[in-house]
Amino acid sequence: MKNKIRNLKNQKLLKQIFKFGIVGGLAFIIDYALLFILTKIIKMYYLDASIISFVVSLIFNYIASIKFVFDVKKKQTIKEIFIFVLLSVIGLGINQVILYITVDLILIDVMIGKIFATAIVMIWNFITRKIFIEK
Numbered sequence: 001m002k003n004k005i006r007n008l009k010n011q012k013l014l015k016q017i018f019k020f021g022i023v024g025g026l027a028f029i030i031d032y033a034l035l036f037i038l039t040k041i042i043k044m045y046y047l048d049a050s051i052i053s054f055v056v057s058l059i060f061n062y063i064a065s066i067k068f069v070f071d072v073k074k075k076q077t078i079k080e081i082f083i084f085v086l087l088s089v090i091g092l093g094i095n096q097v098i099l100y101i102t103v104d105l106i107l108i109d110v111m112i113g114k115i116f117a118t119a120i121v122m123i124w125n126f127i128t129r130k131i132f133i134e135k
Contacts, residue, residue, distance in 0.1 A: 016069060017126075023064040024122055031057035032114060039110055046110040050099055050117075054092050062088075065129060080132075087128045091121045 031053045038049035062084060066076065076084075095117045102113030 019069045020065070020126055023061060023069055024125070026064070027057040027061040028118055028122075030060055031118070032111070035114055036111060046103060047096060047099065050095060050110075050114070051092065054095055058088050058092075061125070070129065083132050084129075087125075087132065091124050091128075094124060095121050 034053035034056055035046075035049055038044040038052060039046050042049075044052075098117035098120060099110065099113050102108040102116055103110050106113075
């Protein structure tokens with residue numbers, strides 16, 4: 001019986017990781033495409049552009065995560081939304097620091113640096129949302 005329960009929990013976690021990957025992939029496409037448009041076409045400063053692209057993809061990611069990934073059946077409270085925003089601001093900070101390091105210090109193109117930043121922030125997002133949003 002314990003093995004069956006453990007297997008069900010493992011299956012649920014694997015499904016959740018798969019769904020998180022789909023939502024994250026779509027959010028990444030939004031973030032990456034918008035960053036490309038703002039930096040390469042409109043010629044906006046990359047750190048300003050990355051804030052805009054990050055926030056737009058974050059809004060999509062939040063809504064999709066609540067509806068599709070995590071087992072959230074009730075309306076979010078102000079406290080839960082505050083925690084999400086706080087964790088997201090930290091994620092944005094991580095994103096900006098990694099972009100600064102890769103673009104200004106290592107001299108990598110912003111679009112490549114964004115891939116590194118996204119990988120780190122994705123791990124941060126999954127772990128913190130799993131802990132704080134899905135209880």
